[in-house]
Amino acid sequence: MLKFIKELGDKILNGYEITFDEAMELVKIKEENELELLYKYADEIRDKYCGDSFDVCTIMNVKSGKCSEDCSFCAQSAHYETKCDTYDLLNADEIVERAVEMEESGAKRFSLVSSGRNLSDNDLKRLVPIYKRIKEETGLKVCASHGLLTKEQAKELKEAGVDRYHHNLESSKEHYEKVCTTHSFEDRVDTIKAVVESDLDICSGGIFGIGEGEVDRIKMAFELRKLGIKSIPVNILNPIEGTPLSASEKVGQIDALKMISIFRCILPQSFIRYGGGRSNFDDNGKKGLKAGVNAALVGNYLTTVGNSIDEDMEMIKEAGYKISDC
Numbered sequence: 001m002l003k004f005i006k007e008l009g010d011k012i013l014n015g016y017e018i019t020f021d022e023a024m025e026l027v028k029i030k031e032e033n034e035l036e037l038l039y040k041y042a043d044e045i046r047d048k049y050c051g052d053s054f055d056v057c058t059i060m061n062v063k064s065g066k067c068s069e070d071c072s073f074c075a076q077s078a079h080y081e082t083k084c085d086t087y088d089l090l091n092a093d094e095i096v097e098r099a100v101e102m103e104e105s106g107a108k109r110f111s112l113v114s115s116g117r118n119l120s121d122n123d124l125k126r127l128v129p130i131y132k133r134i135k136e137e138t139g140l141k142v143c144a145s146h147g148l149l150t151k152e153q154a155k156e157l158k159e160a161g162v163d164r165y166h167h168n169l170e171s172s173k174e175h176y177e178k179v180c181t182t183h184s185f186e187d188r189v190d191t192i193k194a195v196v197e198s199d200l201d202i203c204s205g206g207i208f209g210i211g212e213g214e215v216d217r218i219k220m221a222f223e224l225r226k227l228g229i230k231s232i233p234v235n236i237l238n239p240i241e242g243t244p245l246s247a248s249e250k251v252g253q254i255d256a257l258k259m260i261s262i263f264r265c266i267l268p269q270s271f272i273r274y275g276g277g278r279s280n281f282d283d284n285g286k287k288g289l290k291a292g293v294n295a296a297l298v299g300n301y302l303t304t305v306g307n308s309i310d311e312d313m314e315m316i317k318e319a320g321y322k323i324s325d326c
């Protein structure tokens with residue numbers, strides 16, 4: 001296996017595109033020395049194709065709960081009884097104030113996230129002037145995450161100042177129907193395509209630990225490569241009491257890091273982003289910064305608490321990265 005990892009790693013460093021079967025061979029890695037070699041190549045691949053640039057993003061949950069969709073991992077679904085806070089779209093002043101605060105903390109990107117199947121016309125009308133204010137009153141790159149989206153809505157968001165839209169695949173096409181029944185994997189892909197056709201950047205990844213197998217994770221990575229995704233958040237499920245996945249076994253740190261490293265081999269030129277769940281790691285995710293990770297969501301998440309921005313920034317800089325302005 002060591003020979004296979006070395007030969008494959010060297011080929012990727014020389015521009016080779018890994019195949020699905022080769023990625024599945026890497027999944028078989030178990031021994032510590034094999035894992036360390038995989039991490040080493042993932043770090044070298046990241047360095048060659050992305051350099052030392054590190055993309056930091058913060059988010060704000062601007063509309064919470066009462067979502068019509070039945071995503072089995074989500075605290076905000078109206079189908080389940082959870083302890084999630086519920087509130088309508090927050091007012092503009094509160095949102096802009098948070099954006100300014102995040103910029104002062106060192107963040108370069110700020111994303112507004114709202115619950116719900118899709119972006120309603122009413123919410124779009126309220127969000128457009130908010131996005132315009134954020135662009136006028138800060139120097140932040142602005143991201144948005146509002147569920148399923150039409151091409152026309154994507155264009156409106158772009159005109160309002162949104163730079164990037166976030167919409168996860170979550171898992172493989174085959175597994176997704178076991179995660180959500182109220183919309184399809186194809187619906188998600190259609191939203192991604194609508195965003196791309198509107199000349200917005202797209203951010204899309206998924207969640208480890210939602211009942212999928214390793215093959216589903218690899219299939220998702222290849223779908224992301226097919227769609228040309230350059231910003232890929234990797235979330236580790238924090239099981240939420242009241243959801244169907246509340247009793248799920250947590251993904252271990254070694255399994256998560258191995259998969260992230262394989263993602264780097266499949267997607268050498270992408271920003272692979274720590275999302276939710278890394279607080280479960282015994283080192284707060286530090287090792288991943290030398291195993292293919294070159295982006296992170298910092299601060300608090302949607303319905304769970306993350307690390308402080310200062311702590312994350314210090315860890316990122318100690319690993320030798322420079323915070324990206326992109």
